[in-house]
Amino acid sequence: MSVLPKYEGERVYRQVKARKTSNWDVIVVGSGMGGMCCAAALAHYGKKVLILERHYIPGGFTHMFQRGKFSWDVGVHALGEMDNRHKVGQMLNWLSNNKIKMKSLGSPYDQFFWPGFDIGFPDSREKFNKVLKEKFPDEVDKIDEYFVFAKKVAKSTEFWFAMKSMPELIGKWGRRLYHLFNKNYWELTTKVVMDEMGLSPKLQTVLCAQWGYYGSIPQESSFAIHALTQTHFWGGAYYPEGGAKEIAGSLLKVVEDAGGETLCGADVHEIIVENGKAKGVRLTTGEEFFAKKIVSGAPAKTTMSKLLPEKYRKTEWSKSIMELKNSPPYICLHMGFEGDIKKAGASSTNWWFNNRWEVDNDFVWNIKEKDAEADILYVSFPSLKDPQHVPSENNYHTGECVTFIPYDEFEQWNETNRTNRPEEYKKYKQEIEDRLIAQLKKHMPEVMKHLTFCEMSTPLTAEHFCGAIQGAIYGLASEPKRFNNEKLRPRTPIRNFYLTGIDSMSIGVAGAMTSGMMTAAAIDPRVYTKIV
Ligand SMILES: Cc1cc2nc3c(=O)[nH]c(=O)nc-3n(C[C@H](O)[C@H](O)[C@H](O)COP(=O)(O)OP(=O)(O)OC[C@H]3O[C@@H](n4cnc5c(N)ncnc54)[C@H](O)[C@@H]3O)c2cc1C
Structure with missing residues (x-):
């Protein structure tokens, strides 16, 4: 292909x-x-x-x-x-x-794992609401309140988008006038809004589980971008x-x-x-x-x-x-599998492996510490999402694993030529790759038995091929x-x-x-x- x-x-x-x-x-x-x-x-x-x-x-x-x-x-x-x-x-x-x-990823399209807890996000608002209530029976009313509110905020961003495309003066005064009567949810962080709503810390973490799709933690992300992203997926993913x-x-x-x-x-x-x-x-x-x-x-x-x-x-x-x-830099492990990874548990659902409940700045992988694991891993199997994928007789499939990583670890090599990076860079990259694979083997041991190829992209790769500043995953934070x-x-x-x-x-x-x-x-x- x-x-x-x-x-x-x-x-x-x-x-x-x-x-x-x-x-x-x-x-x-x-x-x-x-x-x-x-x-x-x-x-x-x-x-x-x-x-x-x-x-x-x-x-x-x-x-x-x-x-x-x-x-x-x-x-x-x-x-x-x-x-x-x-x-x-x-x-x-x-x-x-x-x-x-477009092909639907089905339901759930995202599956989240924390120590001792997991939840799948299904492909409709109603099903999502129901699943949340099953997991948080003490916060049923709060969940309903949150759903209405998130939708309202997401809807209100339409005006913001319209004003963005206007000439600067019209946009500026249009927004100011609008915000005289409507609260500015771009200005408030997700954490502040969720605290005000009285949502429990655990429910907040689950509602913010997709923060990796916009790259800023709840203490720093704009609530409006959180609401937009969450409601964006209420009809599932494609x-x-x-x-x-x-x-x-x-x-x-x-x-x-x-x-x-x-x-x-x-x-x-x-x-x-x-x-x-x-x-x-x-x-x-x-x-x-x-x-x-x-x-x-x-x-x-x-x-x-x-x-x-x-x-x-x-x-x-x-x-x-x-x-x-900037949004955080990232690495991605591109994996090649041979054999029946479906039987081993893989599907079109994305997997999010969280090592802990707290969502804070330490989510950027502390790779300097030799034993530290990445606190968040996002895994996707593109070949299982694509109906046109032909696995051939060897059953070839692919996977991707993304996590956030500090740029300063790679900065020393950013002037070197991509096709001829120094041995220290290659060695360092290999070390990270090995650690990532070891961690993935704990989370998805059966799938990893089929791994026959892998190549890791670093922030320097994103900088080289996509012009991403310091390998930032989503441009500006x-x-x-x-x-x-x-x-x-x-x-x-x-x-x-x-x-x-x-x-x-x-x-x-x-x-x-x-x-x-x-x-x-x-x-x-x-x-x-x-x-x-
Ligand atoms: C790992 C990863 C996973 C993602 N997953 C998803 C997802 O599942 N769903 C989703 O909605 N989004 C996802 N995104 C985000 C999404 O893909 C991007 O935000 C979006 O595609 C960016 O589009 P863009 O046009 O703004 O910028 P870019 O795609 O960055 O395009 C900018 C282009 O400008 C070119 N360029 C830069 N400088 C010059 C120059 N001097 N001369 C000529 N060309 C130049 C670059 O080479 C590049 O091609 C993901 C991003 C990453 C990194």
Whole structure:
């Protein structure tokens, strides 16, 4: 199986030297979900869009890679609201011309384990409510109250999204007016809100069990992002049939059909700005490309600190973004199995192994301590989620295990070449890999008996392939300061220059897609008709 994004067997991108088109309406830097959705939305309205991607495969965190018979996604495990009943699913269908087919992970889609306790999150709000009440019979009323409240807060974020895509002044005053009458749940942390509701510590931990999907612990995460993420999964979770590469395969075809193009191996060095107007981009090779509008889908801090001309880096706009915290760095163990892992207990359900109940900053794996285990492990089996996966006679399957890890352990090697990292790095990586495997053998001994291959990605890998700053899992941290930053928005102080991607809006594949739509709408207001 090929992991390259294709449409009906044809590649939908080429390397920069082989470019075919010239004259574009819009240039998008970066082919992540945000950049691709922005480009596809504009292409639907006849715009010729050029996407420039530094990696040799498009897709950003939605790209896939392969080792022999095994293939993995980088950043797609569970997607919420992907059916046609939800706006997110409707937008993706429109963007891709209904070409991306989603498969439900079934029920439960996530299974959580703590010492002496486990719970599965089922694929409907009603079932989830029931399961929680069975586990917490003393808090039945509180659970109902929480459900109504979480939904209300998630719904209220629609106004926040709308204001984000408006010009800054309208957005700023619109929000202020709105919050005169409505509490700002972006501003309050999840922990503060849950304490106020009087939920027991154990119930709070269970309700926050998916914090790994937004990367900030309850003491630090914005309650609004928690409520959005939780309700996002009330209809269960989905996975793209054929794997994450199908997303780029379909979206980039839409771009191509409108006369645009996606060029890989195109490392943008600088946004060209003249007289306060963005005009084009310059690659690290010196090659220049020009268009009427320029969009950056690279991480916001990369755009501010590296891509914009020097004078913009000193502005309040840039400073307010540069001072925001990053989400935690991560490692991922990509596993290859041979044999019947289903019989050994694996399924399309994601497993979350928690070593303890307290959710605090110590959740970042203290690898310096030789005996310390990772306190949280997230395990997913992509080959069991994908109905198109052909296991062949040897029954090849894949798994991924993600946990958070400090960046400073890897910093010493960040200037070294990826294909030729020093022996100490390889040795260190091997040690971590061995510790992770030992821990996984305790949690899922039968599945691990089938392990025949593994390769670990570190924060340096995410930095190299996806441009993730310090290997951050979800860009900027999901904290109140980030969501209250009124300067983080698709429109920028530079004329004809826009931001897209998770940092400019909200997190995850759905957040990136929404950002792409909002940025496209800021450029061509007809796109709004597909959002509202
Ligand atoms: C391990 C992991 C698991 C995840 N699991 C899920 C999940 O199950 N569900 C979910 O909803 N989300 C998940 N996510 C999050 C989700 O995949 C991402 O947040 C989202 O895809 C990010 O999209 P984006 O467009 O903002 O950015 P990116 O995907 O980071 O795209 C940015 C692109 O810009 C390119 N770029 C950067 N600088 C330049 C430059 N100078 N020139 C040219 N190109 C440049 C990069 O190479 C990259 O391709 C996961 C993420 C990770 C890391």
